[in-house]
Every structure is written in C-alpha cells, then in structure tokens.
Amino acid sequence: MRTRNLLFLYVQRVRTHPLQELLALLGIAIGVALMFAVLVANASVTGSVEQLMRGTTGRAQLQVTARDEHGFDAAIARRIADAPGVRAAAPVVDVRTTLTGRGGSARTVDLIGGDARLVSLGGSLLRELVSPHIHLSDAIALPSPLAGELGVHGGDTVRITSGAQVRTVTVATLLDNDQLGALVDSPIALAPLAYAQVLAGLGDRYTRVLVEAQPGRLAQARAALDRIAADRLNVARADHEAQLLRRAAAPNDQSTALFAAISALVGLLFAFNAMLLTVPERRRFIADLRLEGLGDLTVVRLVLFDALVLGLAASLVGLLLGDLLSRDAFHATPGYLSYAFAVGDQRIVSPTAVLLAAAGGLAATFIAALRPLSDLLSRRPLDDAYREEDERTDAAVVPRRWLPLAGSLLVAAATGVLLTAPHATIVGIGLLVGAMLLLIPGLLTTGLRGVDLVSRHLRSPLLVIAVGELRASTTRAIALAATGALAVFGSVAVEGSHFDLQRGLDTDAHAFNHRADLWIAPSGAANELATVSFRPPPAAARIASLPGVRAVHVYRGGFLDVNDRRVWVVAPSREDRRPLLPSQLLHGDLTTANARLHGHGWVGLSRALAHGLSVGDRVTLPTPRPLRLRLAAILTNLGWSSGAVLMNADDFSRGWGSNDAGALQVLLDPGVSATAAAARVRALLGAQQGLAVETAAQREQRFRASTRQGLGRLTQIARLVLVAAALALAAALGGVVWSRRPRLASLKLSGFGDGDVWRALMLESAIVLAIGCSIGALFGLYGQFMLTRWLSDSTGFPTAYAPAWTLALSTFAGITLVAVAIAALPGFAAARVSPAATPVED
Template identity: 40%
Template sequence: MATRALFYFYIRRLRVHAMQELLAGVGIAVAVALVFAVTVANSSVANSARDVVHAVIGPADLQLHARSPDGFDEHLLARVERLPGVLHAAPLLEQTATVVAPNGRRATVNIAGTNISLALLDGLAESLPLGALSPGGIGLSKTSASELGLPAFNPQKRRVEILLKLRGRATAMKVSAVLGHETAGALAQARIAVMPLGRLQQLAGLKGHVTRILVQSKPGAETSVRGELKALAGGRLTVARADQDISLLDAALRPSNQASALFAGLSALLGFLFAFNAVLLTVPERRAAIADLRLDGTSRAAIVQMIIFQALCLGIGASVVGVLLGDVLSSGVFHQTPGYLTKAFTLGTSTVVGVAPVLIALGGGVLATCLASLFPLQDLRRGRALDAVLSDSGPASATSIGARRWLAVTTTGLFLLATALFVLMPSAALVACVVLALGTMLAVPLVLAAVLAAAEGLAARNEHLTALPLALSSLKATSTRSLALAATGAVALFGSVALGSSRDDLLRGIDGYTGHYAGSADVWLVNPGDNQAINDFSRGEYAERASRIAGVASVHTFQGSFLDFGSRRLWVIAWPPTIPAALLNEQVIRGDRASAFASLREGGAITISDQVASEHHVAVGDMLSLPTPAGDIAYRVAATTTNFGWTPGAVVMSTADYSHAWSSNTPSAVGVDLTTSGSAEAVRRAIARELGPASGLEVLTSTAREATIDRSASEGLGQLGAIATLLLIAAILAMAAALGSSIWQRRASLAELRLEGASRRRLQLVLLLESAVMLSAGCLTGAAVGVYGQLIIDAYLKHVTGFPVAGVATGKRPIEIFALVVITVLALVSIPGWSASGVPARLALDE
C-alpha cells in the first residue's frame, strides 16, 4: 500500500475515532512515562557522579589514596612527580564539613583543598576564577551556594561570610567565588567547596597532609607508574585508578539500584499492561475497519501493513509524549540525590538522561502498542473475513470451564515456581516477582469468576438487590475488557502492596538499629550532620570537658571512618569496649551476638556485613585481612551482620583495635551517660555552653540523634517510596481512564437500557456496581499476592543487599491501598458514568 494511502486511512481513522485514539494514546503515554522516569532515576545518580569524578580527575589515570581521613605526608608528592613515567601529579585534601550561611541555612559539602597544579591537570586553570583558590576564602559550587540560599553575587563587590564547621572547629570565612558551570563544568552541580590546600590543612588540623595524589602517567607508562606508586605506598596507602570512586559508588548504589530495578521491572510490566489495555479499547473498531477493507477486496498484506503503520503512528506519538512526561517526573518527583552517600562520595545533583532509558521507554511503548494492535489481525484468517461484522461475541472467552482449568493449573505452577525461586535463590527476587505478577494476572479470571458467582448467590438470596444482577450480566457480557481492567488493577495492587510494604519493613528495620545505636548514650557530641560518626574531631579534649559537667556519669569515645575494601567503601564503626554493643542487637546474621561482643572487647576481632563476608568467602571464626592505614591486618570474624543501612557494608571493631590500625585516638563521636538524676536536655544544654560555638560540634540527645539518623538512612529509600507512590497514582489514573472510556463506549448499549425504561439513577447504580465488582476482584487478587511478594522482596533485601529488614508486618497497608485504589477509581469514573447514564434513549435506534 502506498505511503500516501496509509496516511489517508490513518487520518480518516483519527477523524472518526479521535477520542478513542486519544484515550489509547494517554494510556500508552502514562505507561511510557512511568518506565522512563524510573529508569532515569535509577541511572541518574551514578551518571551525574561520573561526570563530577571526571571533572575532578581530568586526564589523571592513577591515584595514591589515603586509607585514613587524616591523610598522608604531602612530601610524597615531590617523590611521585619525580617518578619517570609521571607527566603530572596534583595533591588533594578532601574533608566533609558543614557550611552555615548567614541566613541560618546549612549544607554538608565535600571540601577539596588543592593548589594550582590540580587546575592545570584538569584544564580548569583557564576558566577557574582566581578567587576560588585565594587565601582566606572559600569557593562554593553553584549547587552548594543555592542550597545555602546565597543570592547571586559578585564576590569582588560584596563578600558573604559563612561559618565552616570542620572536625570539631567552627571558623568564619568569606565566600571568594561561586563556581558555575562555565567555570567548573560538572562540579557546579555537586555539593562541593574548594580552598587552597594550605588553608584547609590548617583548618582541619592536618598540616602537611593530603588524602590523594592524582597522577597522570605518560602514554604507555601506566603499568610501570602503578608499580612505582605501590612501592611508594608501602602497603599503607591505596594505589588505584583515578576514577575508582565511580566503581565504588556503583557498588554502593548497587543494593538500592537492585531494589529500584525490581520496582522498575514491575513498573514496566504494569506500564505494558496499561498500554495494552488502552489499545485493546480500540480493537472493536479496528476489527470492523478490517472487515470493511476485506469486503472491498483489500489484500491481507495491505491490511497488515496498514494496521502496523497505524500502531507505529500511535505508539511512536504516544511514547514520545510519554518520554517528555517521564522527563518532567524524573526531574521533579524522582529527583533526589541520596544525601547519606554524600559523606562518602562527591555526587552531582543534575538529572542525567542517558540514551538507554529513552530507547527502553520508546521501544517498550511502541512494542506494546504493536502487540495489542495485532489482535484484530486474527480476522485475517481464512474464513473469518466478516467476523467483526457478523459476530458480536468479541474475543475468545477466558471464562469457559476449559480456560479456567488451564488458568488454575498455570497459576498454581507460577506460584510454585516463585516459591521455589524464593527458597532456593533469594537473589532471583526480580524473576520471582515477575513470575508472581504473571501469576496474579492469570489468577484474575478465576477470582473474578468466584466473585461473580458469590455476587450472583448474593443477588439470588436478596431479591431487593435488583441492580446487582444487571451489573453482573454487563460484566459477563464484556468479559475480555473487564478482565483486562481487573488485571491492570491486580498488578498495580501487587506492585504497590509488595513494594510499599517492603519499604515499610526496611524503614522499621533501620529504625530498630538506629534506636539501639543512638540509645547507647544519653547525649551525643558529633560533627554536624555526621550521622555515621566518620569525621573525627581535630582536638580530643571535648570528651574530658564534657565529663566535668554536672549530671554526667561517664563519657565514651567512638571512632569511625570509611575504608576502601575491594570494590566497596566500607563503614568502619569503632565501638568502645566499655559499653555493651547494643548496635549489634537484631543485626547479627551469622554467629552469636553476646560472644561476638566479647570477641570485639577482647580485641583482634571484627564483625562484618554478611554480603562482604560472602564475597570474600569467609565464615564466622575465619580470619579476614583488612587494608588499614597501618597496613594489611588480619582480624577474626566474630559474626556477620546486616549493612546497618550503609549499602556497601559495615565493619564493627573495638576502639582499641581502631586506634592501633588508624594510629589515632581522636574520637568521631562522644557518648555521654547521665547520672540517675541528670536530665538529658539540661545536660545537653550545659555541654553545648561549655564547648561554646567555636567547637563547631552538635550536641544532641539520643532521641534527637536517632531522629536525624533515621531521616538520613531513609533518604536512600526515598526513591523506592516515590516509585511505589507513582506506581499507584499511574495505576489509578490508567484504570480510571480505561474504565471511563470503556463506559463511554458503551453508550449505545446504555441507550438500549434507557429505551427499555431504565432511569438515569438506576444506570448510574448499575455502572457503579459493575465497576466496583470488577475493581474489587482485580485489586483483591493483587493485594493478596502482594503480601507474598513482600515476603520475597524482604528476603531479597535482607539476604542479598544486606539491609536491616524488620520482620514482615502486613498490618493495614494492603487494606488501605486496596480501599484507596477502589474508592479513588470509582470516584473518578463516576464523572463519565454520570455523563454516559444520561445518554438519550433514541441513540439505540440510530444505527
């Protein structure tokens, strides 16, 4: 068929069935938007961080990295520069600090102290404003400045003074530059600050120290330079690729990305159903059009060509709209940089859209449209040319006895398969959930049949329920469409209940751990926002000063930092042996909590996250060598634990072991126990007064600290919550649109009922009952199987990602979601229902 003819027929179709095509397009667009937004959100953090890392390292290919936040002697730089294969080398001191603006707003930033050699290495020297590395000032990235609410200003004319809280010390500083994209490239999008190396060393109390040396080796000399750097490192520093942070971040994001991928997979499945369902609504008209064409003598090939062309037009048009809508969603609803990771990585805040999400969303949308559009082609089979004209039976029934038997067997098989996967391979949770979702869809006809049978029984026993039999008859008459709508509801509920409830279990698990952790002391002294206590104080006398306050019974020092171990940036928690290791409560996966703590106190032992232990093939009682600042030290594994909410994993050791390996006694947190008469709030205020504003420390009661840690820990799960919510909203809208248009299309049959004397109110009641029965059957199936899905996802999160997941507590959530979906959809479709019920009766005679 000529292209012009194809366009002619499609335009003709659009003119006649504009509303149907529009509704189908909306359904597809919603589905594509959902898939696109989730996929972009999933990849955006890593992509933007990749841009930032490359902006920092420039052409450097190797790095010498400190294993301790205290860094190493900067004189090593000169030795590195003298190595034969080295082209350039640049020093870097990185610290995490809190900046407080004059308006009181605060932001946690990664401060980089460097000199002009980094700018030369990066190629930033030409664009970086001179003020950025001027003594006495601090240069803030545009993102940091806007987070602090600093207005756009010219540093030359007006200086803004901020307060920098770093390693237990607060210092007032002038903002010397705001680094926009034109001067700092991708760094402008990160929460960073820069200042001269010497100044940062002075402020951090790390005179003569750097944490990294970036190295650009001469072409072809990378291997030899790496060897020479290792010799210089002497087993106390890490030699790695310059962009190692990217792979470490990938590892850190993996668990939450795996969880997001699980959510995204279900979203895609649901999106496919939405699109399929939307196109299904146009099938009767397409079948009739095919019948007309065949009667006109059009060849089968030409009809196939036309159907595929029309599907492509609809699929591409709607998918493009969906991608645009998804882009808005991904930069609005989903746009959040996980704050808990900013302590360990320099992350970008921009939404980076790769090619893959666009292709996946567009391809999926077009494929779903084409597959659903192929349905009418069944009429091209020999002898079925006029089926659409002569048959009013619609597509094959899924409610016949034989079909139900097949469905029952297949559904049972799928549920058994999901169970087997759950038991034997918890890591295959995504597959198990997809299998469950398929099982859910196939179970819908069975549940709908059961609900119909029950409703028929109810109607038979209660003669006053006169509208119910009519609603049931209508449901049976439009079974394919009813099943498609009910299946959409089922998958939506399955996804929302399984994902939402698992997220709740995870939050409760994290809440349990933070409760035990923060409850280990009555009052805490920490660097602002340092929930993991990984930034130590530059001065160590704070503990002693706190111990002199009235009402204080005892003071304990805690230590901690990050440690790069293989592909993971582990969180090292050094626990004082003088207090019980409450943080291990409910977190031990293998081993015994009491004996583990005894081993920690004794020394030479650690607990480590279960997935890290598995990765290194060590069991409880085995020795594991960690790359500490003092060199590789072997520790006995006393127990394996969850990841304490830190996705790459955690190590717990005693402060004595930590002090030895990190060569430092300075605490990163101080815990204060009160006397029996002491009031936590009064003591907190007294300690804050004693330390004064110059300390730059936060003094918090255990309750306040628990709340801030909870807030931060749950940040990483915010995306999961957003996906679950969006899934629900999209499901509600898609179901309402499909149900609404389905009701609208039935105006002719409603007109027949009007012609038989049915009042408008009675028709509304029939439509309401019909929708309620159909939605209830679908949503009930989804909610019930969703609880099973929750079990599978919980097991996955606990055993595969290592998150501290609380036990399954279904609670009221499935019921709440069920009620929310059914009531909202019914409320939304009541509008087209009200309008359609007023159809003039004469429409029944207008054929």
C-alpha cells in the same frame, strides 16, 4: 495502499472517535512518563558522582588515596611522580567539610584543592582555579546554586568546618554553568591546593594523587604504585569512587529498576485498556478491506502504521510528562548516600533513559494493536469478522485452559528462586508478576461465578446485568483487573518491604543512639554516622565532673574502602560491654562475641564482607595501619548498604594510628534530664561551633528523618504509580461506559431508569476492580515477603518483617473506590442517555 492514504484514514478515524484515541494516548503516555521519571531519578544519583569524578580526574587512570582524613606525606607524592611508568601525577586535597553560611544554613561539601598539575591532567573542574581571571590564593570558589542555598555572594565569608576545626573563609567567586557545566549542581568548593591543605588542617600532606600512566605501561605504573603504597595507602582506578557508589546504591538501584519495570507494565496495560475501545471497529474495518481483496501485507502495514503514529505521539507526550515529573516530584536528595559520597542535585537525563522509555511506549502500542492482526491467523478469517460484535464469542486467540497451569508453575518457580537463589530474588518477583497476570483470567472467571451465585439469592437485576456485561467482554474485564492488580501489587510489595526495612533501621537507630544519653560529635548533616574524627578540646576533659554525668566514653568510627565497598566502621568504647546487639547478629554466639569484642583483636563483619569466612577465621583490614584480626561474629550491615565493621575503639585507634575520637558519649545518672545536661555541656565547651551536643533522642530523630528521606523516593514512586493507576482506570472505565451508550439505551427501552442503569455501571466497575485489586493485594503480600527476605538475607540489611495487611487493605480499597468514584461522573452522564438513542443501523 499508499502511505498518504493510510495517514488519511488514520486521521479520519481519530476524528470520529477522538476521545478513545486520546485515552489511548494518555494511557501510554502515563506509563512512559513513569518509566522515564524513575529511570532518570535512578541515574541521577550515581550519575552526579560520575560527573564529578570525570571533572576532577581527567586523563588520570589511577589514583593513590589515603585511608583516613590525615592524608599522606608530600614525599610520597614526589615518589609517585617519579615512579616508572608514570607520565604525570597530580596531588589533590579532597576532604568532606561543612559550609555554614549566614543565617546558619549548612551544606556538606567536598572541598577540592588542586594546582596546575591537576589541570594539566585534563580535569575540567579545576580549570577555573588556574585561570588568569580569578585570583584565589586565600579564598574558595563555590558553584552559584550552592552559594544561593547558603545565602552568600561573591566576596562574602562562610564558616568551614573540617573535623572539629572551624574557620572563616572568603568566597572569592561564584561559578556558573558556563564554567562548570553540569557540575554546577555538585556539592563542591574549590580552592588552590595550598589553601585547601590549610583549611583541611593537613599541613603539607595530601589525601590523593592522581596518576596518568605512560602509554602501554599501565601495569608497570600500577605495580610501582602498589610498592610505594606498601599497604598503607589505597591504589585503585581513577573512577573508583563511582564504583564504590554503585555498590552502595545497588539495592536502591534494584528496587528502582523493579519499579521502572512495573511502571512499564502498568503503562502497557493502560494502553491496552484504551486500545480495546477502538478494537472492534478496527477489526471490522480491516475485515471489510480484506474482503475487498486487500492483501495480508497491506493489512499489516495498516495496523503497524496506526500503532507507530500513536506510539510515537504517546511516547513524546510521555517523555515530556516524565521530564516534568522528574523535575518536580522526584527532586529529593538521596539522603543517606551523601554521608559517604558527594552526591549532587543534578538531574541526569541519559540517552538510555529516553530510549528505554520511548521503546516501552512503542512496544505497548504495538502489543495492544496486535489484536486486529490476530484475525489474520484465524482459520475462518473473513466470515468470522462479520458476526455482530456481541455475537462473536469473545474468546481469546490463545486457548485459556493452560493459563492457570502456567501461572501456578511460575509461582512455584518464584518460590524456588526465593529458596535456592536468594540474591536473584528480583527475578523471582518478575516471575511472580508474570504468574499473577496469567492467573487473573481464571480467577476473574471464578470471581464472577461467585458473584453470579450470590446474585441468585438477591432480587437484583442490576447485578445480573453487571455480571453479564463483564462476562461478555472478557478481554476488557481482564485488562482492567490486571491493571488494578499490578498497581496494588507494586505498591504493597515494595512499600510493605520498605516499611519492614524502615522498622529494622529504626530499631537499629534507636539502639545505636541510645548507647549514650548525650553525643558530642562534629556537626554537619553528613556526620549522621559519626564518621568524622576530631581531637577532643581540652574542655572536654571536664565534662565528666559535671553534675549528673556518670561517665564519658570515647567512641570512634569512620568509612573504610574495602575492595569495591565503602564500609562503615563502628568502634564503641571498650567500656561499653555490649557492643553487639541481638538484632544485629546473624551468625555466632552473642555473649561470646561481645566478650571477644571487648578484648583485643576481634572484629565483627557484615555478611557481604564475611563471604566465605566463619567465626574464628583471621582477617586483615586495609586500615591505614593494617590490622590483623579474628572474626567474632557476622552481622547485618547495620543499615549501610555497602557493609559494616564492628570493633572496639582501641583497635580502631591502632588501625588508624590516631587517638582522635569520632564522638564523645556522655552517660548520665538515672533521672537526670538529658536536655538540661546537654545545655550544661554546651556551656562548658563554649563556642566550639565545630561540635554539636545532642541528646540520644535528638540524634535518633535526625537519623530516622534522613533514612526516611533516603528511602522516601520509593514511597513517592509507589504513590505515583497508584495515582496514575486510579486515574487511568477511571479514564478507561469512563471511556468504556461512554461508548456503550447505545446499549444503555436498549436497557432503558427495557424499562430501567437512569438510576438503575447508573448503579449497574458502578456495580460492574466495582466488581471487576475489586476482584483485580484483591488479587494484586494477595500477590503483593507474597511479594513483600520475598523482597524483605532479599533485603535481609542477600544484602544484609536489618529488617523487621510484618505482613502489611493494613497497607494491602487500604491500597485495595483506595484504588477501587477512587477509580469507581471518578468513573461515576461519566457513568452518570451516560446513564442519562435517552432510550430513543438506539444504535444506528449499518
């Protein structure tokens, strides 16, 4: 058959059943949209940092970085430039600062300073700095969106806080898309090299040197750099920052990948549900054509053509929807990752995301369209298709007996993975989903049998009709149940585990922040973890003599790059006798560990850092002044995905070679109001805008808010999947009910009224969804257990596991009720069909 004729027939079919085709299209489109939006949201986090990097590093392959904010000597930079194998070297100042605009709005940005040497390396970002058009000797340049957020225009001033120093600087220019390209959404401020050094308080020091090696002499250059760094500086690849971020974002990545997979499956099921409406008619049509002598190949072409047209259209719609979704719904800053990385607001749409999502949509359509093709394989092909629709036993092509067996095996396999290979738990979850889907047909049959038994004791013909209808259309019932199950599963497993994580983080946040009643630390949203050091002002010495103040401790902390991780270093004052909390301990004895940490030369490492080590082993940390320590205990990662290090403040001092503080911890006498005390401290310190004085409760509140924000994307995705599931279920139910009107007319002929028929339809929907969603809830609870185990054991997060019964129950009830409620409307209209509307013969 010619392709034009195939198209003609397709168009005719769509004209005849436009609603069904539209539902099929919508179903697939929703799945594609979800998948796409999730993938884009995921890529944007890491992608923005990568973009920034490429903008700065240009052709450089290596970099030498300081291990703290104090940078290193200009002399070292000269030595690097002269090293053998080095073709070009450019010094960079790269520090995290906070900008405060008029009205008090603040953003944490990366202040980047460079000169002509950097530009000649090819980094597009700083081209503007040496452009003849812009004079920037003592001013900074900002991207327009950032300036807008701060409420500043070209020529205005902003306050820049670096460490605890506050300065006022002029914003000379605003840079747009034309000048910055995609980097216009990055949180950066540009300044000439010399000025940046001033702003950062570095004198004539730099924080980073980018190095381009001579062709073929990369190894030699690296070796030379290692010698120069002499274990005081870090030598790494130029794209190291992105690697660190990828490591930090890994858990986030994996859960988003999980969601993307679930969305894809959900989309597939939506499509399948919708396609089911059109399948009987399609099979008859094909059977007729085959009878007339249509070859097998042409049948395949026909089916695939249909699938292709629908799939392409649906994927396109889905991508558009997904684009909207990722713009509006997922536009949330990634929260906690921005403490350590300059994560921007860019929405990065990678070709991979587009291809994956579109491929998913096409795959869904093709799989759903396969049913008519299965007729080609059956043994009695042609006369089979001539049975009436109801007469044909709706038996699947594949025998059903082995499904429960296979499902149980998969559950066992998933459990096996959980027990023996916990780092591959995501795979285990995939196995669990597979098991759930395989077990649904069997569980559905059992469930229906149960309802049937119940119906025998009730005087309800409606229940009998509902069960009969479900039994007669098993494929559709399974598809509906599976959709509900999948949506509930995804929600319960991921959200439940998310809550466990949140509880663990909250507990830690509480413990961490309540080490003291008041915290004095550099202000700025990025300093949640008190990682920015500062020299306490002279006035601080008088805090201890304020009324109500019992003691003032010096707390230290920061970030440290260890291999491919940017770890969080926590160094409480030695006067804190219990630096390690019970909830943080994984291996070792608490009392001994605390005693050791109180002394000198001991450290606690999180599980990922302590890989292969046992308590008592020696470790060397790549601090600015390398520290040789012994392992006191193995901890959770304290909520920081890359890992954590715990030591006392004195050891920190030694390692970083400075007496700067991370924060001043103020302990009050019992009964003293923290708020009042804070006010007194603020008054004492005067107009030190660089420092913030907060009560423990305020800090904890901020902490909780930002972790929630960071993890909030998971909740957003979970809710979207649920909403989409409920809507698509309702659409599927509605479509089925509407196409069933001739059969409903027959029921009317038997004497059932409008209300009876409507109630029977609602019963049917409710039964199948209730069974499906409850299966999803049960499996979801197991999934939650697996995910939380993975979070705590594999990645070392602090978690507090509690089976999410309430969540399971509410999700189960929510989806079922909402879908049935929405489907009640078309159901009501369909139930009013006149008994005279009997099916047309032929």
